[in-house]
Amino acid sequence: MTGTTGATDATDAREAVTRAHHEEWARVVATLTKRFGDLDIAEEAAAEAFAAAVEHWPADGVPPNPGGWLTTTAHRKAIDRVRRENKRDDKHKEAQLLSDDERPEPVGAIEDDRLRLFFICCHPALAPETRVALTLRMVGGLTVPEIARAFFVQETAMGQRITRAKAKIKAARIPYRVPDAQDLPARVSGVLAVLFLVFNEGYLATGPDSDPVRQDLTAEAIRLARLIRTLMPQDGEAAGLLALMLLIEARRSARVAAGELVALDEQDRGAWDPGLIAEGHRLVRERLATGQAPGRYQVLAAINAVHTSARDYRDTDWTQIVALYDQLVRLDRSPVVALNRAIAVAELDGPNVALAAVDGLADRLDGYHAYHAARADLLRRLGRSGESRAAYDRAIELAGNTAEVAYLTRRRDQLV
Amino acid sequence: MQYLFSVIAEGPAQATQEEQAAVDVFNDRVIAEGHWVFGGGLGETVSATVIDSRGAGEPIFSDGPYVESKEYLAGFWVIEAADLDVALKLAAEASHACNRKVEIRPFLQPE
Numbered sequence: 001m002t003g004t005t006g007a008t009d010a011t012d013a014r015e016a017v018t019r020a021h022h023e024e025w026a027r028v029v030a031t032l033t034k035r036f037g038d039l040d041i042a043e044e045a046a047a048e049a050f051a052a053a054v055e056h057w058p059a060d061g062v063p064p065n066p067g068g069w070l071t072t073t074a075h076r077k078a079i080d081r082v083r084r085e086n087k088r089d090d091k092h093k094e095a096q097l098l099s100d101d102e103r104p105e106p107v108g109a110i111e112d113d114r115l116r117l118f119f120i121c122c123h124p125a126l127a128p129e130t131r132v133a134l135t136l137r138m139v140g141g142l143t144v145p146e147i148a149r150a151f152f153v154q155e156t157a158m159g160q161r162i163t164r165a166k167a168k169i170k171a172a173r174i175p176y177r178v179p180d181a182q183d184l185p186a187r188v189s190g191v192l193a194v195l196f197l198v199f200n201e202g203y204l205a206t207g208p209d210s211d212p213v214r215q216d217l218t219a220e221a222i223r224l225a226r227l228i229r230t231l232m233p234q235d236g237e238a239a240g241l242l243a244l245m246l247l248i249e250a251r252r253s254a255r256v257a258a259g260e261l262v263a264l265d266e267q268d269r270g271a272w273d274p275g276l277i278a279e280g281h282r283l284v285r286e287r288l289a290t291g292q293a294p295g296r297y298q299v300l301a302a303i304n305a306v307h308t309s310a311r312d313y314r315d316t317d318w319t320q321i322v323a324l325y326d327q328l329v330r331l332d333r334s335p336v337v338a339l340n341r342a343i344a345v346a347e348l349d350g351p352n353v354a355l356a357a358v359d360g361l362a363d364r365l366d367g368y369h370a371y372h373a374a375r376a377d378l379l380r381r382l383g384r385s386g387e388s389r390a391a392y393d394r395a396i397e398l399a400g401n402t403a404e405v406a407y408l409t410r411r412r413d414q415l416v
Numbered sequence: 417m418q419y420l421f422s423v424i425a426e427g428p429a430q431a432t433q434e435e436q437a438a439v440d441v442f443n444d445r446v447i448a449e450g451h452w453v454f455g456g457g458l459g460e461t462v463s464a465t466v467i468d469s470r471g472a473g474e475p476i477f478s479d480g481p482y483v484e485s486k487e488y489l490a491g492f493w494v495i496e497a498a499d500l501d502v503a504l505k506l507a508a509e510a511s512h513a514c515n516r517k518v519e520i521r522p523f524l525q526p527e
Binding site for chain 2: 123124125171172173174175179183
């Protein structure tokens with residue numbers, strides 16, 4: 001009996017550590033970064049505190065306030081490290097540390113600290129791939145080997161990237177704060193771009209050895225998007241990005257079958273996740289109700305809301321989708337947006353009109369697989385098989401996602 | 417915290433009259449706001465001399481810049497700023513004023 005209980009307790013304790021890691025990691029790192037003004041110390045101390053939890057909770061039981069236990073433990077570890085490093089220094093610093101120790105933490109400030117953590121990790125003075133790595137490490141709590149695996153980078157290289165970033169933040173004094181009102185929109189969109197990059201890598205994973213959909217990455221991106229939404233409840237684009245991710249994620253299990261991508265018109269809509277769709281729709285409606293002009297993530301979310309509202313592909317409200325794309329084109333001049341608009345136009349005005357629009361993007365999108373895939377599909381619908389085949393060939397050559405390659409190959413081979 | 421703002425130029429080193437006027441306005445502002453430490457434009461790279469006195473013998477002088485490249489250092493500022501965000505804003509204005517790229521690097525902090 002005792003043995004069984006012990007085993008259950010140990011399992012419970014391990015689960016408690018996992019849960020705490022999800023819920024408390026960013027908070028612990030954020031609080032310590034504020035206290036010690038150093039990401040490196042915060043990261044190391046947080047990692048040590050979680051290691052201590054793994055060691056102690058199964059034996060001693062899960063503390064009543066896991067977050068508090070972790071913060072206190074990490075804080076102690078950080079002070080130990082600072083003391084070790086300051087051994088030669090005078091007693092003055094130590095006295096200061098001790099008095100800091102006594103300072104009560106204002107309750108509301110912790111939320112802001114996690115927001116600060118996002119902003120420092122996604123700072124524009126850091127390279128985009130560094131922002132991604134640093135955010136996943138500091139806010140997401142992923143380990144360096146996990147991040148390295150996620151982006152097919154050598155572990156040592158990924159470790160160096162993160163170390164160099166921390167060194168730059170310290171040496172160049174990248175501030176740990178929420179940016180001024182004037183800079184805020186650009187900086188928020190920088191944070192959201194990092195999260196969308198993580199999501200997209202999961203959603204359309206590249207690399208011949210990669211799973212076509214990397215649920216670990218989409219799930220992590222959604223988790224972080226939920227967090228940023230909680231931290232900035234008034235921000236329309238944060239809500240829009242979360243809604244967009246949820247509505248794409250909802251279709252995940254229908255999107256790939258037997259290693260092949262399933263196009264929207266062929267997906268089993270019964271396999272879509274109604275919970276995620278409902279949540280995404282709720283967010284889109286909430287943003288519409290504000291009456292504020294939407295940003296690009298909100299418009300993209302609205303487009304996906306229209307798609308996920310149709311019970312059958314043929315019920316899709318293409319007029320509304322094209323109208324939303326018109327709105328998006330005004331916000332985002334990228335040729336990729338124009339391409340997606342053209343694909344929607346095909347459903348409304350026919351493949352001929354759409355093909356003319358797609359062909360107009362040739363000089364800017366010739367290296368992009370989706371451009372050739374879209375052309376191939378339109379040419380197929382127009383019965384121009386030879387040209388369609390050539391376009392499929394180009395698309396297959398350029399596509400990085402294994403499920404997409406499989407899909408494009410089948411479509412090409414079905415041409416008559 | 418002090419930052420070095422290096423002005424990276426390609427093409428003519430001499431500022432045009434408009435550029436010089438814009439730089440003067442920028443300088444007046446950073447002086448007034450307490451960010452100014454030092455700054456100035458540099459003579460053309462052909463006026464450079466490299467000195468190597470690491471060895472025991474006489475110093476060696478060589479004519480011309482240490483690195484021959486298309487892009488070169490045309491001038492610099494040393495700017496006092498609370499943190500990189502403040503420095504980045506000033507650098508954006510500096511780059512706009514002198515119409516050239518600007519690289520920011522922090523001075524080493526005393527340990």
